[in-house]
Amino acid sequence: xxxxxxxxxxxxxxxxxxxxxxxxxxxxxxxxxxxxxxxxxxxxxxxxxxxxxxxxxxxxxxxxxxxxxxxxxxxxxxxxxxxxxxxxxxxxxxxxxxxxxxxxxxxxxxxxxxxxxxxxxxxxxxxxxxxxxxxxxxxxxxxxxxxxxxxxxxxxxxxxxxxxxxxxxxxxxxxxxxxxxxxxxxxxxxxxxxxxxxxxxxxxxxxxxxxxxxxxxxxxxxxxxxxxxxxxxxxxxxxxxxxxxxxxxxxxxxxxxxxxxxxxxxxxxxxxxxxxxxxxxxxxxxxxxxxxxxxxxxxxxxxxxxxxxxxxxxxxxxxxxxxxx
Numbered sequence: 001x002x003x004x005x006x007x008x009x010x011x012x013x014x015x016x017x018x019x020x021x022x023x024x025x026x027x028x029x030x031x032x033x034x035x036x037x038x039x040x041x042x043x044x045x046x047x048x049x050x051x052x053x054x055x056x057x058x059x060x061x062x063x064x065x066x067x068x069x070x071x072x073x074x075x076x077x078x079x080x081x082x083x084x085x086x087x088x089x090x091x092x093x094x095x096x097x098x099x100x101x102x103x104x105x106x107x108x109x110x111x112x113x114x115x116x117x118x119x120x121x122x123x124x125x126x127x128x129x130x131x132x133x134x135x136x137x138x139x140x141x142x143x144x145x146x147x148x149x150x151x152x153x154x155x156x157x158x159x160x161x162x163x164x165x166x167x168x169x170x171x172x173x174x175x176x177x178x179x180x181x182x183x184x185x186x187x188x189x190x191x192x193x194x195x196x197x198x199x200x201x202x203x204x205x206x207x208x209x210x211x212x213x214x215x216x217x218x219x220x221x222x223x224x225x226x227x228x229x230x231x232x233x234x235x236x237x238x239x240x241x242x243x244x245x246x247x248x249x250x251x252x253x254x255x256x257x258x259x260x261x262x263x264x265x266x267x268x269x270x271x272x273x274x275x276x277x278x279x280x281x282x283x284x285x286x287x288x289x290x291x292x293x294x295x296x297x298x299x300x301x302x303x304x305x306x307x308x309x310x311x312x313x314x315x316x317x318x319x320x321x322x323x324x325x
Contacts, residue, residue: 002026004070004112006057006103007077009036011184012117012176012220016074017041019224021049028070030063032056035080040183057099060106067106072231073114073171075103079149080119089145096152097159104163107171114171115231116160120244120287121150122175132290133175133240146282157240164238172236174227177244177289180309181220182316192217195255196313199262204269208277211252211270214286218245219304219312229298236297242289245302257306262314 003020007013008029013036017027026049029041033054044050055062057077067073077099079092100116107114123131124139124147137154139147163169186194198205226243230236249257255268273281294300 001072002028002070003072003074004066005029005074005076006099007031007036007075007117008052009033009038009041010076010080011036011040011181012179012223013074013076014040014183015181015220016076016224016227017044017050020228021047023228025049027051028066029053030055030057030066031077035185037183037185057102060102063102064106064109067110067112070112073103073107073112074117074227074231075100075114076117078117078153089148092149093152096149097155100156100159104159104169108163108167108169113231113237114160114169115227116156116171116173118153118157118173118175118240119150120175120177120242120289122154122157123284123287124150125282125284127285129286130246130288130290131242133242133293135290140282144282146277161238161240170237172230172238173240174230175240175242175289176218176223177242177287178215178217179220179223179244180217180313182312184220184313191215191251191254192258192310192313193317195258196262196310196317199258199266200314200317202263202266204267205255205259206276207251207255207268207270209251209270209273209283211255212250212285213283214248214250214288215254216245216248216288217306217309218243218302219309222302222304226294226298226300229300230294233297239293239297241294241297242291243294243300244289244291246288246291247306248286248288249306254306258310261307261310 005013009031028051030053079095124137126138180192184193
């Protein structure tokens with residue numbers, strides 16, 4: 001089986017490449033390195049079952065040649081992270097929608113199944129927990145660029161579902177909930193690597209808002225096998241499926257946990273959202289997935305604890321320190 005991973009030099013994409021190669025499959029990745037890093041895949045370049053291309057999905061000629069040679073497509077390429085969304089909304093909207101349209105058009109032409117990576121952000125600011133795949137979504141006004149990422153990914157979902165129903169394109173949408181692990185950068189606002197980096201460097205751990213908002217965190221090594229299993233499962237075809245962990249923690253408690261493990265001497269400070277993300281920023285109080293569907297489809301259960309996630313991120317930054325991250 002030969003797999004194409006768009007965004008394959010990114011955090012999740014590189015771990016998926018590792019996993020598929022260990023399973024004996026072939027992997028081709030395409031990444032423009034705008035948010036990914038060659039360091040994430042350099043250990044794979046001598047593998048005879050691995051090939052990489054540096055470029056954009058929107059380069060139709062390059063992408064067409066790659067698609068023709070593979071059996072499955074994992075479309076992970078996207079603009080991600082709260083900080084990037086706020087700072088560069090044009091890039092967020094255009095990259096997410098345009099790249100997905102190109103992927104789907106070529107996948108239909110060559111008859112290749114596609115997994116489209118979406119996000120829990122699609123649920124917006126709904127307060128009806130847990131979020132099931134059929135839950136209603138609620139967004140703020142379009143003047144709040146916070147929602148541009150969520151809406152762009154919702155458009156991606158609509159595009160895939162339209163191709164699936166109208167043109168018979170096989171595949172599945174996965175909504176990822178706060179996936180964390182080694183290689184994840186804190187550059188664009190991801191909270192665990194950001195807290196770990198701050199504690200390692202002796203900086204204050206900065207909590208945005210009250211810190212009473214809750215999140216659920218999943219280890220990337222629990223996520224990547226689920227991606228492959230969903231692609232192989234016929235009953236998942238044409239569905240939207242949550243992937244995550246349903247154990248919640250407040251951001252305040254998360255900060256204290258990281259402080260205790262990494263550097264008890266650093267302080268924890270709280271900053272208003274408007275000071276770091278602008279006056280028009282809105283956040284969600286909670287984001288907890290309903291995992292009934294994925295459990296029924298593939299028997300999925302997250303196996304790694306939050307303590308394990310923190311330990312793995314801590315060890316990664318301590319051993320593979322990159323000042324630019």
